[in-house]
Amino acid sequence: MNFDFDVIARSLPLLLAGALVTVQITALSVGFGLLIGMFAGIARLSSIKPVRVLAAVYVDFIRGTPLLVQIFLIYFAIPLVIGQRVDPFVAAITACSINSGAYVAEIFRSGIQSIDKGQMEAGRSLGMSWVQTMRYIIMPQAFKRIIPPLGNEFIAMLKDSSLVSVIGFEELTRRGQLVIARTYASFEIWLAVAFIYLLMTFTISRAVDYLERRYRIK
Amino acid sequence: MIKIRNLRKQFGELEVLKGVSVDIAEREVVVVIGPSGSGKSTFLRCINYLEEPTSGEIEVDGIALANDASINQVRMEVGMVFQRFNLFPHMTVLENIMLAPMKVRRMNRTEAEQRARELLAKVGLAEKAAAYPEQLSGGQQQRVAIARALAMRPKVMLFDEPTSALDPEMIKEVLEVMMSLAKEGMTMVVVTHEMGFAREVGDRVLFMDEGRIVEQGTPEDIFSRAKEERTKLFLSKILLLSPTE
Numbered sequence: 346m347n348f349d350f351d352v353i354a355r356s357l358p359l360l361l362a363g364a365l366v367t368v369q370i371t372a373l374s375v376g377f378g379l380l381i382g383m384f385a386g387i388a389r390l391s392s393i394k395p396v397r398v399l400a401a402v403y404v405d406f407i408r409g410t411p412l413l414v415q416i417f418l419i420y421f422a423i424p425l426v427i428g429q430r431v432d433p434f435v436a437a438i439t440a441c442s443i444n445s446g447a448y449v450a451e452i453f454r455s456g457i458q459s460i461d462k463g464q465m466e467a468g469r470s471l472g473m474s475w476v477q478t479m480r481y482i483i484m485p486q487a488f489k490r491i492i493p494p495l496g497n498e499f500i501a502m503l504k505d506s507s508l509v510s511v512i513g514f515e516e517l518t519r520r521g522q523l524v525i526a527r528t529y530a531s532f533e534i535w536l537a538v539a540f541i542y543l544l545m546t547f548t549i550s551r552a553v554d555y556l557e558r559r560y561r562i563k
Numbered sequence: 564m565i566k567i568r569n570l571r572k573q574f575g576e577l578e579v580l581k582g583v584s585v586d587i588a589e590r591e592v593v594v595v596i597g598p599s600g601s602g603k604s605t606f607l608r609c610i611n612y613l614e615e616p617t618s619g620e621i622e623v624d625g626i627a628l629a630n631d632a633s634i635n636q637v638r639m640e641v642g643m644v645f646q647r648f649n650l651f652p653h654m655t656v657l658e659n660i661m662l663a664p665m666k667v668r669r670m671n672r673t674e675a676e677q678r679a680r681e682l683l684a685k686v687g688l689a690e691k692a693a694a695y696p697e698q699l700s701g702g703q704q705q706r707v708a709i710a711r712a713l714a715m716r717p718k719v720m721l722f723d724e725p726t727s728a729l730d731p732e733m734i735k736e737v738l739e740v741m742m743s744l745a746k747e748g749m750t751m752v753v754v755t756h757e758m759g760f761a762r763e764v765g766d767r768v769l770f771m772d773e774g775r776i777v778e779q780g781t782p783e784d785i786f787s788r789a790k791e792e793r794t795k796l797f798l799s800k801i802l803l804l805s806p807t808e
Contacts, residue, residue, distance in 0.1 A: 461647075461649070463645060463647055464649060466613055466645070466649065467643075467645065467649035467650075467651070467708075469613065469638065470611055470613060470638060470643040470712075471638070471642075471662075471711070471712070471715060472635055472638040472639035472663060472715060473662075473663055473667055474635065477666050477667075481662060481666065482651050485653050486651075486652065486653050489653070
């Protein structure tokens with residue numbers, strides 16, 4: 346078998362452009378996922394039962410169904426509701442954010458629960474409201490503890506974002522498919538794609554290690 | 564200052580407080596003693612609603628505790644010191660003390676810092692302002708916790724076994740701070756096993772057992788001429804073991 350380095354070199358600009366899109370969709374999804382997850386995670390601990398149940402249903406539904414199915418659901422269900430086609434980019438971000446939010450919610454929930462109950466009591470006994478105590482005392486401490494699992498979530502999302510290629514969204518994996526359709530160099534291109542993913546996930550895990558070390562000092 | 568009527572607290576099937584009524588006057592130092600499980604900590608924690616009573620009435624400084632607004636209002640006037648200090652580990656000592664006055668009393672930063680430094684000097688820890696709680700000994704942490712509570716200018720201070728988690732050699736420094744507070748006329752309710760403190764500083768001693776106030780009186784009344792058998796039994800056990808005797 347002939348291994349064709351040249352085809353990799355020639356396709357690299359296309360693939361890297363795809364990688365950039367992958368980074369964008371991951372960053373946006375995890376960003377929105379953080380927001381959704383923070384509120385859903387807090388909602389899971391709410392003293393109001395309907396809020397708690399709603400958050401639990403959301404988390405269980407998302408974690409209990411495949412992301413691939415969720416992407417199809419959003420891509421094909423939204424047009425039925427709003428009466429027009431959705432842009433693959435919007436569908437991809439929406440599906441990945443909602444998906445990420447459920448996992449982040451569980452990370453936040455366990456992070457908040459890991460903080461000693463005495464912290465909330467101390468805050469409340471000083472006259473601070475529940476929201477103030479959450480914001481100034483519980484969350485800053487929980488954030489430090491959940492950096493490693495959040496990093497894992499970021500990495501998982503980056504890899505899982507390859508699934509949005511099924512709705513024709515041109516991120517790294519989809520670009521790889523398109524290049525192969527033209528060059529027939531399946532092995533070379535998939536190998537290149539794999540290495541680009543590895544490079545990105547490796548960079549993220551190093552960054553998370555750095556953050557973890559930096560915040561452990563205090 | 565504090566008026567409590569028929570206070571009951573149930574945890575599931577277990578009735579921890581079985582109807583406690585007591586009045587505490589301004590500037591009074593009330594020491595609550597009793598065996599573990601007698602409900603004395605729960606009693607203390609009900610005063611600022613960290614535990615929600617099952618029934619009964621609580622009034623602090625003329626404010627009846629009922630809705631969220633009155634609870635927060637009362638908590639501003641009632642400082643609390645915990646057995647496990649509960650300092651905020653992600654903030655410096657100074658920030659620990661400044662946080663609540665700034666967020667709750669809307670004090671500006673300069674004023675809050677000045678007040679915090681005064682209080683640190685008062686508890687003898689002026690030089691620890693920039694330290695983090697984990698860099699301090701237990702006794703120092705508890706003194707910071709007292710300063711943090713005082714920063715809100717409370718009218719009442721509640722102490723929940725403030726020296727129980729301390730190494731013996733650090734107990735005195737905390738008790739001394741509490742003693743000077745009492746001398747300044749602070750209204751205090753103290754749950755403790757420190758009988759020396761109770762005798763020295765207490766205006767009144769409450770002996771609690773099985774969710775009730777069994778006996779109360781001046782330290783002299785309780786320690787030297789207790790009337791109830793249960794009080795005598797408890798004291799005979801604890802005083803035999805106490806080095807302060």
